Amino acid sequence: MKVMIRKNGAGVLSAYVAKKDLEEPIVSMEKPQMWGGSVTLANGWLLELPEMAAGTALPITVEARKTES
Numbered sequence: 001m002k003v004m005i006r007k008n009g010a011g012v013l014s015a016y017v018a019k020k021d022l023e024e025p026i027v028s029m030e031k032p033q034m035w036g037g038s039v040t041l042a043n044g045w046l047l048e049l050p051e052m053a054a055g056t057a058l059p060i061t062v063e064a065r066k067t068e069s
Helices: none
Strands: 002-007 013-017 022-031 040-041 044-047 060-063 065-067
Touching: 013 040
Parallel strands: none
Antiparallel strands: 002 013, 002 060, 013 022, 022 040, 040 044, 044 065
C-alpha cells in the first residue's frame, strides 16, 4: 500500500495511508534510520518499509506492507 511518511514541526514522524484516510504517529522503529525495517503506528499497525538511504528527504510516499503484529 502507498504510505506517506512525514515529520511535523515538533519532529514527530507520522504515516498517512490515503486509501484508508488514516494518519497515525510512528511510535517505534525496528531500525534507527527507519528504512528497510518495520515501524509501529499508534493504532497498532506494523508496516514494513522499503530499504532507502538514511538521509532520504521527507515527506515521501513509499510502498509499504502491513504485517501482523
